[in-house]
Amino acid sequence: MSEDRDRRWRLALGGEDEALSQADQRLSDALTALYGEGDGDEKKRRGGLGGSTPNVARWLSDIREYFPSPVVQIVQKDAFDRLGLQRMLLEPEFLAAVEADINLVATLISLRTVMPDKTRDTARQVIAKVVAELMARLERRTAEALRGAVDRSRRTSRPRFSDIDWPRTIRANLGHYQAEYQTIVPERLIGFMRRQRRIVVDLDEVVLCLDQSGSMASSVVYASIFAALMASLPVVKTKLVCFDTVILDLTEELADPVEVLFGVRLGGGTDINQAVAYCAGRIERPSKAHLVLITDLFEGGNAEEMLTRLARLIGMGVNVIVLLALSDTGRPASNPVLSARVAALGAPVFACTPDQFPDLMAAALRREDLHAWAAGQDIKLTHPAQ
Known part of the structure; x- marks a missing residue:
C-alpha cells in the first residue's frame, strides 16, 4: 500500500525520477508535457508537445495507453485549450491519432471550411466513426420509442414478438x-395490432429547427443524428x-x-x-405537426415577432417544443427572459x-402533457413569465 502511495506521489510531482518504472516515466512525461508548470513568471512549461505532428501523435498514443477513454477526452480538451492544438487538427496524421468524441466532431465541423484537401477525407472518417x-x-431505443406503426388502442391475440x-x-x-421453473408459461399472448400506414398524408410530421451557433x-x-434516425x-x-442568420434546409441529406x-456551419449570429x-x-398539416426548436x-x-409566430403556430395546433440544449452536459446557459416568455405561450x-x-x-407524438413528462423525468422546466 505504501509503495503504491509513494508511486502516486512521484507521478504527481513529475519530472525525471530514477525510482519510476519505464512505463510510469512515460506516463509522467505525458502529463508533464501538458500540465508541467513554468519557471517563475514565464508561461513556458517544462515540457511541451513540440511543433511536429509525429511528437503530438506519440503523446496522444501514450495518453490513450495509460488512461481510460473518458480521461483521454478530458486531457485532449485541456491540450486544445492550453496549448492551442486546434491548428494540429488540420494535419491528417494528428487527426488519425486523436481520440474521437462528440466534442472533436464539433471542432472538426467548425474547421471544415479551412481544412486542406488532404485532411478532409481523414476528418470525414473520424466523424463517420463517432456517428x-x-x-x-x-x-434501437429511438426506433422502439417512435414505433408509431403500432396502434396501442387495438389489441390482438396473435402479435408479433416485438408487439x-x-x-x-x-x-x-x-x-x-x-413453480418448478419459476416462470410463467403464457397460453395467451396479448399485443398491439399494427396500424396500416398506406396513406402517407396521415403521418405525423416532425420539424427539427436547429440553432447552429x-x-x-x-x-x-x-440533433443531426436523431434527425437521420427518425428519417429512416x-x-x-x-x-x-x-x-444562424441564414437558413439551411438539410432534409434531403438525412x-x-x-x-x-x-x-x-457552426458559429455566426442567430436569427x-x-x-x-x-x-x-414547411408545415403541411398543423394538427399533425411537431416543431422542435433547439436553441438557447x-x-x-x-x-x-418570433414570439408572435410561435403563438400563432400553437394556436393552429402545432405541438411546439423548445429544447435549450440536447446534450450530456446538463442545463445549459440560455436567455432566461425570452425562455420565460416562450413558456408563457x-x-x-x-x-x-x-x-x-x-x-x-414518443410522448410528443402521443400528444401527452410534456410539462408532466419532463417533471416525471426530473427535468427542470422554465417557468412562464409573470
Whole structure:
C-alpha cells in the first residue's frame, strides 16, 4: 500500500525520477508535457508537445495507453485549450491519432471550411466513426420509442414478438405459473395490432429547427443524428432545418448523417425569428405537426415577432417544443427572459439529454402533457413569465 502511495506521489510531482518504472516515466512525461508548470513568471512549461505532428501523435498514443477513454477526452480538451492544438487538427496524421468524441466532431465541423484537401477525407472518417458509435447507441431505443406503426388502442391475440404487451400478457397468465421453473408459461399472448400506414398524408410530421451557433455545438451533432434516425423510420415525416442568420434546409441529406454534419456551419449570429418563419412554411398539416426548436434563445433577430409566430403556430395546433440544449452536459446557459416568455405561450421549455430524447418524442407524438413528462423525468422546466 505504501509503495503504491509513494508511486502516486512521484507521478504527481513529475519530472525525471530514477525510482519510476519505464512505463510510469512515460506516463509522467505525458502529463508533464501538458500540465508541467513554468519557471517563475514565464508561461513556458517544462515540457511541451513540440511543433511536429509525429511528437503530438506519440503523446496522444501514450495518453490513450495509460488512461481510460473518458480521461483521454478530458486531457485532449485541456491540450486544445492550453496549448492551442486546434491548428494540429488540420494535419491528417494528428487527426488519425486523436481520440474521437462528440466534442472533436464539433471542432472538426467548425474547421471544415479551412481544412486542406488532404485532411478532409481523414476528418470525414473520424466523424463517420463517432456517428456510427452514437447511432448504434441510440438507434434501437429511438426506433422502439417512435414505433408509431403500432396502434396501442387495438389489441390482438396473435402479435408479433416485438408487439407483445408484456405487462398485460403476464397478468392474463398468472394462473399458469410453473413453480418448478419459476416462470410463467403464457397460453395467451396479448399485443398491439399494427396500424396500416398506406396513406402517407396521415403521418405525423416532425420539424427539427436547429440553432447552429457555436454555443450549441454538441446539440447540433446529436440533433443531426436523431434527425437521420427518425428519417429512416417510416412512421413520421422528418425535416431538419439549421440556422444562424441564414437558413439551411438539410432534409434531403438525412439519408447520410455524416453529410448532414458536413453541411452544418457552426458559429455566426442567430436569427430565430427567420428560422421559425421558414419552418412554419414547411408545415403541411398543423394538427399533425411537431416543431422542435433547439436553441438557447439568445435571439439576434426580432424577438417580439418570433414570439408572435410561435403563438400563432400553437394556436393552429402545432405541438411546439423548445429544447435549450440536447446534450450530456446538463442545463445549459440560455436567455432566461425570452425562455420565460416562450413558456408563457404554453410551450414546454427545457433541456434534455440524448438518452431522454427518444422518450420525449414518443410522448410528443402521443400528444401527452410534456410539462408532466419532463417533471416525471426530473427535468427542470422554465417557468412562464409573470
